[in-house]
Amino acid sequence: MKKRSLSIVLGTVLAAGVLAGCGSNAQGVQDTNAADAAGADSAATETNAAGADTAATDTTTEEANAADVAGTDADAATTDAADGETEIAADGQLKSVLDKGTLTVAMEGNWQPWSYHDLQTNEVIGYDADVARAIGEKLGVTVEIVEAPWESLFAGLDDGRYDFVVNGVEITDERSAKYDFSDPYAYVHTALVVRDDNTEIKGFDDLAGKVTCNSIGSTYMELAESYGATANGVSTLDETVQNVVNGRADATLNSEDSILFYQSQNPDAPIKIIATTDEASSVAIPMRKGDDSASLRAAVNKALAELSADGTLTSLSEKYFGSDLSAND
Structure with missing residues (x-):
């Protein structure tokens, strides 16, 4: 200008x-x-x-x-x-898992076919082990499996030694009061097992006054006691069966599929299933209760839903159990 x-x-x-x-x-x-x-x-x-x-x-x-x-x-x-897609905020326990790149999961490691050791590689395999690894893959992290006896699993969870437990844990009111559970990833029936020459016990009602042998603090021990049995606690399925075979216990209760697997691996074992529960119990993943684990629980549920939709859970169940336990049919 x-x-x-x-x-x-x-x-x-x-x-x-x-x-x-x-x-x-x-x-x-x-x-x-x-x-x-x-x-x-x-x-x-x-x-x-x-x-x-x-x-x-x-x-x-x-x-x-x-x-x-x-x-x-x-x-x-x-x-x-x-489409139902919800973004999950990576905070709390989920953020911790993602930051370290490792998901620490606890299981027994000696409860076939849920978790046990491959005889060739000594790697922990089984339905629970493979489900845990599949969840880790969905989250993009490595899964570290920690083995512990059944009676120590929840104490370790409480102490924060691992992120959650994947061990065929059935949902009960008592457990739900203390822990937050994922959506179910399996459904099981409880089997009543006796020696093959036992003619006294024909059903659960006949357990009154009898002695059973079960994992300490398990739903199987609680169920036996609810029918009036005296339940002795042990740590492994092998121990429960041996107590029945040796006459130290009149019966044992355990997952029907675990007993069927045991019989397939030990065809000469002198035991028989004489009854099973009518209703299936829901098996899910317990986590520490509270807001801190909410995002991890949401991420696990999303992973389980995808594993169910793409047929992975069905495939793994049929691989280890011979049938599909992932659907409540």
Whole structure:
């Protein structure tokens, strides 16, 4: 603007000089110069106006594009919500697991076919072991399996020695009062087992006054006691069966599928299943109760849902049990 004003002043001075020296011709030149200046001003005005229009158009276009992007994001969010996809906040215990890249899981390691050692590699395998590893894969972390006796599993969970327990744990009211459980990943029936020559015990009601042998603090021990039996506690399935075979116990209670697996591995064992519970119990993953574990529980449930939908749970169950325990049919 300053340069343009200076040009107009110089033009006026020059025009005055011409007017003094050239008479009427100077008027024509002045008129011509004025017309040119007017034309320049008009062109500048039009140019500026066009530039302003272009800028306004660009601004409007940018705003429209931004609105389109925002609308697209909103639509995507709506679609995710409609599809049932919920973003899980990586906080609390889940954040700790993701930060260290390791999920620490506890199980017995000697309860076939839930968890046991491969004779060739000594690796812990079984339905629980493979489910735990599949969950870890979904979370993008390595799974570290810690073995402990049944009676120590929950004490270790309480102390924070591992993130959760995957050990065929059945959901009960008493356990639910102390722990938060994942969604079920298996459903089991309890079997009543006696020596193959036992004719006194024909069902659960006949346990009154009898002696059973069960894992300490297990639902099987609690069920035996509810029928009036005296339940002696041991640590492993092998021990329970041996107590029955040797006559130190009249019966034992355990997962029907574990007993069937035991019989398949020990066909000469002198035992028989004489009864099973009518209703299946839900098997799930117990975690420490509270808000700190809420995000981890949500992530585990999401993983289990995906493993169920893609057939992984069914495949693993059929591999280890010979049937699908993952569905409550």
